[in-house]
Amino acid sequence: MTFQRGMVHTPFFMPVATRGAIRALPLRDIDKLGFEMMLSNTYHLYLKPGLDVLRESGGLHEFINFHRPILTDSGGFQVFSLSDLCRITEKGVEFRSHLDGSKHFFSPEDVLEIQRVIASDVMMVLDQCTSYPVSEDESHEAMWRTIRWAEKSFQYYKEHFDCERQALFAIVQGSVFPQQRRECAERLAEIDFSGFAIGGLSVGEPKELYREMTSLTTPLLPEQKPRYMMGVGSPREILHAISEGVDMFDCVMPTRIARNGTLYTSKGRVTIKAAYYEKDFTPVDPECDCYVCKTYTKAYLRHLFKAGEIAALIYNTHHNLAFMKRFMNDIRTCILEGTFAEARAKWERVFAGGDE
Amino acid sequence: MTFQRGMVHTPFFMPVATRGAIRALPLRDIDKLGFEMMLSNTYHLYLKPGLDVLRESGGLHEFINFHRPILTDSGGFQVFSLSDLCRITEKGVEFRSHLDGSKHFFSPEDVLEIQRVIASDVMMVLDQCTSYPVSEDESHEAMWRTIRWAEKSFQYYKEHFDCERQALFAIVQGSVFPQQRRECAERLAEIDFSGFAIGGLSVGEPKELYREMTSLTTPLLPEQKPRYMMGVGSPREILHAISEGVDMFDCVMPTRIARNGTLYTSKGRVTIKAAYYEKDFTPVDPECDCYVCKTYTKAYLRHLFKAGEIAALIYNTHHNLAFMKRFMNDIRTCILEGTFAEARAKWERVFAGGDE
Numbered sequence: 001m002t003f004q005r006g007m008v009h010t011p012f013f014m015p016v017a018t019r020g021a022i023r024a025l026p027l028r029d030i031d032k033l034g035f036e037m038m039l040s041n042t043y044h045l046y047l048k049p050g051l052d053v054l055r056e057s058g059g060l061h062e063f064i065n066f067h068r069p070i071l072t073d074s075g076g077f078q079v080f081s082l083s084d085l086c087r088i089t090e091k092g093v094e095f096r097s098h099l100d101g102s103k104h105f106f107s108p109e110d111v112l113e114i115q116r117v118i119a120s121d122v123m124m125v126l127d128q129c130t131s132y133p134v135s136e137d138e139s140h141e142a143m144w145r146t147i148r149w150a151e152k153s154f155q156y157y158k159e160h161f162d163c164e165r166q167a168l169f170a171i172v173q174g175s176v177f178p179q180q181r182r183e184c185a186e187r188l189a190e191i192d193f194s195g196f197a198i199g200g201l202s203v204g205e206p207k208e209l210y211r212e213m214t215s216l217t218t219p220l221l222p223e224q225k226p227r228y229m230m231g232v233g234s235p236r237e238i239l240h241a242i243s244e245g246v247d248m249f250d251c252v253m254p255t256r257i258a259r260n261g262t263l264y265t266s267k268g269r270v271t272i273k274a275a276y277y278e279k280d281f282t283p284v285d286p287e288c289d290c291y292v293c294k295t296y297t298k299a300y301l302r303h304l305f306k307a308g309e310i311a312a313l314i315y316n317t318h319h320n321l322a323f324m325k326r327f328m329n330d331i332r333t334c335i336l337e338g339t340f341a342e343a344r345a346k347w348e349r350v351f352a353g354g355d356e
Numbered sequence: 357m358t359f360q361r362g363m364v365h366t367p368f369f370m371p372v373a374t375r376g377a378i379r380a381l382p383l384r385d386i387d388k389l390g391f392e393m394m395l396s397n398t399y400h401l402y403l404k405p406g407l408d409v410l411r412e413s414g415g416l417h418e419f420i421n422f423h424r425p426i427l428t429d430s431g432g433f434q435v436f437s438l439s440d441l442c443r444i445t446e447k448g449v450e451f452r453s454h455l456d457g458s459k460h461f462f463s464p465e466d467v468l469e470i471q472r473v474i475a476s477d478v479m480m481v482l483d484q485c486t487s488y489p490v491s492e493d494e495s496h497e498a499m500w501r502t503i504r505w506a507e508k509s510f511q512y513y514k515e516h517f518d519c520e521r522q523a524l525f526a527i528v529q530g531s532v533f534p535q536q537r538r539e540c541a542e543r544l545a546e547i548d549f550s551g552f553a554i555g556g557l558s559v560g561e562p563k564e565l566y567r568e569m570t571s572l573t574t575p576l577l578p579e580q581k582p583r584y585m586m587g588v589g590s591p592r593e594i595l596h597a598i599s600e601g602v603d604m605f606d607c608v609m610p611t612r613i614a615r616n617g618t619l620y621t622s623k624g625r626v627t628i629k630a631a632y633y634e635k636d637f638t639p640v641d642p643e644c645d646c647y648v649c650k651t652y653t654k655a656y657l658r659h660l661f662k663a664g665e666i667a668a669l670i671y672n673t674h675h676n677l678a679f680m681k682r683f684m685n686d687i688r689t690c691i692l693e694g695t696f697a698e699a700r701a702k703w704e705r706v707f708a709g710g711d712e
Contacts, residue, residue, distance in 0.1 A: 021660050021667040028647070049634070049659040056635050057655060065651050278405070279412050291384070295421050299413060303405040304377050311377040313666060 001226055003069040003121045004165060005061070008036040010226065010247040011331060013233065013324045014071060016255065019044045020064040023255055024313040025321065027066055033290070033318075033325050036068055037121075039250040042114055043075030043082070046104075047097050051117050059119030071250070072120035073230070074111045076127040076171070077199065088128060090145070108149040109156045112168075120166065124197065125153040127171040132204040139175035146173045147187045154191050167194035169228060172217055175200055176209040185220035195226035198246070202231045211240055218244040234355045235264070235327060239344045242331060253356060254324050258316035261305045264323040268350050270298070272316065277302045290322030357582055359425040359477045360521060361417070364392040366582065366603040367687060369589065369680045370427060372611065375400045376420040379611055380669035381677065383422055389646075389674075389681050392424055393477075395606045398470055399431030399438070402460075403453050407473050415475030427606070428476035429586070430467045432483040432527070433555070444484060446501070464505040465512045468524075476522065480553065481509040483527040488560040495531035502529040503543045510547050523550035525584060528573055531556055532565040541576035551582035554602070558587045567596055574600040590711045591620070591683060595700045598687060609712060610680050614672035617661045620679040624706050626654070628672065633658045646678030 001008045015022055015030055018041045022030060030038060040060060049063070057063040060070060079086055079095045086095035092107030106114075108126045115123040126149050128142040150170045157168045170188040174180030188196060198217050201210050214229065218241075221227050226247045232238060233251020241249070254264065263270040265285035270277075272284070283293040284301065292301075292315045304312035327347075334343035357364045371378055371386055374397045378386060386394060396416060405419070413419040416426060432449075435442055439451035448463030462470075464482045471479040482505050484498040506526045513524045526544040530536030544552060554573050557566050570585065574597075577583050582603045588594060589607020597605070610620065619626040621641035626633075628640070639649040640657065648657075648671045660668035683703075690699035 019659070019663045019665060020656070021663075021665045024666040024670075026667060026670055028651070048663055049655070053635055053655060053659070057637055057653070063653075063656055063659075065653075065656070279409055281413055295384070297413070297419075297421075299405070299409060300376070300419055300421070303375070303409070303419075307375045307377075307404055309375060309377045310380040310666065310669060311382060314380075314382055314670065 001069075003167070005067060005069045005121055006036060008069055009332060011238075011242050011328060011335075012037060012248060013238070013328050014039040014248065014250040015321055015324075016040075016250055016252045017064070017066075018252075019048065020060060022317070022321075023252075024259060024310070024317045025255070027064060029318055029321070030066070031068070033322055035321070035325060037071060038066070038068070039071050039073065040118070040120070041075065041078060042072045042111055042118065042124075043078035045072070045118055046075065046114050047099055051114065055117050059117065061119060069121035070118075071122035071169075072115050072118055072124065074115070074124035074126045074171070075106060076111075076124075077129045077230075079106060080129040080131070088145070090148070092126070093128075108153040112153060112156060112161070116161065116166070122167045122169055122195070123157075124169050125150045125171060127173055127199055129173065129200055129203075130175050132175065134175050136177055136180075139173075139177055139180055143174045143180045143184050146171065147184060150188055150193075151191065154193060163194075169193055169195040169197050169226075171197045171199040171230070172221075173200045174213075176205050176213060178212070178216055181213050181217050182220060185217050189221055193225070195228060195248075196221040197228040197230050197248075199230045201229070202237075207237075210237070214241055214246070215244050218246060221245075233324070235347055236351050236355050238327075239331070239347055242335075243340070243344060254320040255317050257356070258320040259313045261312075261316065263316060264320050264327075264355070266350065268353055269355065272298065272302050272305050274302070284319055285323070288319065288322060288326065290319055292316075292319040292322070357425075359523070361423060361425045361477055362392060364425055365688060367594075367598050367684060367691075368393060368604060369594070369684050370395040370604065370606040371677055371680075372396075372606055372608045373420070373422075373426075374608075375404060376416060378673070378677075379608075380615060380666070380673045381611070383420060385674055385677070386422070387424070389678055391677070391681060393427060394422070394424070395427050395429065396474070396476070397431065397434060398428045398467055398474065398480075399434035401428075401474055402431065402470050403455055407470065411473050415473065417475060425477035426474075427478035427525075428471050428474055428480065430471070430480035430482045430527070431462060432467075432480075433485045433586075435462060436485040436487070444501070446504070448482070449484075464509040468509060468512060468517070472517065472522070478523045478525055478551070479513075480525050481506045481527060483529055483555055485529065485556055485559075486531050488531065490531050492533055492536075495529075495533055495536055499530045499536045499540050502527065503540060506544055506549075507547065510549060519550075525549055525551040525553050525582075527553045527555040527586070528577070529556045530569075532561050532569060534568070534572055537569050537573050538576060541573045545577055549581070551584060551604075552577040553584040553586050555586045557585070558593075563593075566593075570597055570602070571600050574602060577601075589680070591703055591707050592711050594683075595687070595703055598691075599696070599700060610676040611673050613712070614676040615669045617668075617672065619672060620676050620683075620711070622706065624709055625711065628654065628658050628661050630658070640675055641679070644675065644678060644682065646675050648672075648675045648678070
């Protein structure tokens with residue numbers, strides 16, 4: 001994928017800088033680790049620092065001094081999961097901020113205008129997310145509203161945006177109902193969006209249903225355009241989704257579990273606080289070339305974690321993101337070399353004990 | 357000061373890595389900022405990770421992979437301020453760990469043996485600290501015990517240690533009683549310690565008393581040996597102490613106030629959360645060459661701080677330590693150029709509004 005701010009090689013994983021910062025990591029580490037794109041959040045940035053600050057600073061890239069492509073989630077998911085008292089009408093969604101209870105309204109056009117101020121390289125349309133489980137009827141209504149909002153968004157985008165500067169992705173909804181997923185994907189695929197996301201998954205549904213929805217949705221989305229699986233970041237689910245043709249991922253999980261002391265390695269998960277690492281003076285992952293593995297031992301990282309040092313969060317986060325970058329590079333290489341199946345089998349074995 | 361692990365230029369400020377990590381900062385930043393020495397804590401390291409781990413890893417430098425000189429506080433201050441139920445006899449101090457209530461005993465010889473395992477470049481003797489306020493009698497007893505323990509420590513050190521490898525500093529006590537401070541300093545100065553620390557100050561006493569004690573103690577300590585003011589880190593008090601002949605400082609204050617959003621600059625303190633920085637797109641300190649000032653604006657740092665991002669702690673800590681390093685460099689240059697008085701007057705003006 002090529003943007004004015006640089007090229008991004010697929011498949012890729014985007015670190016999550018919800019409010020313009022990666023949790024527990026200096027932003028320059030994202031550059032150094034070689035991530036070509038990251039994700040920020042429309043809902044959060046709209047509330048804080050707010051549009052005035054973002055506008056006056058010249059957009060999010062200027063504000064946070066990060067000059068690679070940024071994708072912004074539309075805020076749909078956050079409005080439905082974080083805010084209080086959200087009320088949906090055909091025009092949009094009224095909600096109260098989870099921070100101070102203040103009232104706000106997002107229409108499909110509003111979230112585009114907000115993302116114009118943010119100046120994200122990829123904007124997402126406003127969608128109506130459902131939680132899991134949800135009744136078939138309720139999901140059906142949300143799915144159709146998502147389609148209508150997507151149509152409205154696209155029209156508004158074409159008329160009012162510089163499409164060379166900012167791309168617009170649609171989001172497929174439909175919960176775990178195959179017919180709804182199909183309907184939604186087919187309708188959206190008819191519109192000339194820059195890319196297509198699969199939303200509303202990884203929200204608590206059984207893994208089999210999640211995989212089934214992925215497998216049936218992906219082939220319905222244009223092959224020439226990027227497919228983005230929202231909120232998925234576990235190595236095995238990434239591999240499954242890639243095998244189905246997904247190109248893009250984002251998830252807070254690798255950084256969240258890092259802060260809880262779980263580290264990804266080429267041999268599987270390491271729970272750094274475990275007593276048997278007390279005197280383990282080897283790196284977390286001898287095959288990892290990140291500076292944490294090159295510099296520190298499991299024993300030291302365990303000590304820092306058990307002592308509650310903030311430095312433990314920094315080191316663990318750095319390592320897990322280094323792992324994710326290397327993991328995606330490895331997959332990309334294997335795809336190019338035609339050895340994806342073997343690579344997938346290898347990683348399935350590595351993470352047989354779990355990867356979340 | 358020259359150590360096997362490198363040279364340290366006086367006067368200097370030591371960042372505090374209590375448990376082998378700087379709070380909210382990767383250790384490599386300490387190297388990059390040019391700090392030539394840092395401080396760790398015997399009491400904390402003894403409890404966690406414990407001597408077994410430190411011994412097997414080959415000492416603290418190996419454990420944390422930091423290879424510049426490290427000074428370790430003896431643990432005296434922590435035993436008296438942090439632990440529960442501490443009982444002092446002539447032999448040493450019995451106390452309960454503040455972590456798990458377990459019972460421990462430190463003799464003057466014990467803390468040297470612990471610091472042998474830690475392999476610190478500068479060891480401190482065990483002293484008996486008093487809180488403020490304390491009665492003259494109680495302080496008198498603690499001061500004399502501190503002297504007797506120092507004598508014992510020195511003898512044990514000379515007999516059992518490689519003095520080229522590890523230096524040993526004494527600590528002057530005596531609370532705010534001039535006669536006691538004098539007595540203690542004179543007695544300790546008769547012993548061939550590698551350096552002398554002024555302890556038991558900055559524990560809540562009025563600033564005038566603190567300065568008076570500093571001024572009367574310092575001239576009694578050998579001029580050819582380093583003088584170390586323990587626990588002092590505010591720019592103005594550092595300047596005062598240097599004017600009295602102090603060479604070394606340590607304090608958690610610059611990093612602690614950073615985590616609370618207070619930043620040192622060449623124009624005084626900046627309280628980053630203040631509303632008037634909301635749209636201030638200039639660096640915290642245009643005269644600072646640290647990467648935070650070179651990369652980020654006050655508006656961004658304010659946003660991160662108000663959003664409760666861990667990255668705010670990282671950036672703020674980095675900046676304040678960068679300030680401390682530059683501040684000490686500046687003072688050193690002025691001393692060498694004979695303009696210390698002007699420099700001190702300048703910094704007094706800069707921090708007229710406060711520096712803590």
